[in-house]
Amino acid sequence: MYPFWSTFFRIAAFSLLVGAGLSFVDISAEDILGTVGLSPLQLWIYMLEFRDWAIPNMILGAFIVVPVWLFIYLIRPPRAG
Template sequence: MFSLLVGAGLSFVNIGAEDILGSVGLSPIQLWIYMIQFRDWAIPNMILGAFIVVPVWLLVYLFQPPRSS
């Protein structure tokens, strides 16, 4: 909801995404390239983390003492 209001306000004063990106020294193409590089870095690291976390969680879950009701 808030983002919709901010977008409408920026549109009202004629400020676009290109203007905001230009003020920090980026173009939309550069931002897209950075997003693809981040995705290519993040996905293998998330999978590697899952190979460690899921088996440890499963072992802890299997060997914890039973809970009383």
């Protein structure tokens, strides 16, 4: 679990530095979104639509993945440890 948190905090710190640099040269998130033809509201709507699509499909996939994983976990020989 340590590598995950280490990577997470590195990405967060680097993002903060880049964001501060962009803010220093007077570039905002709205400016960047505007160059690709989006507004913050449109981006929020797309994120909500993705969530509404992704959650039911993740649950549907879990109906297959979890039992298969559990079966493999139970028949696999124990590891030395």
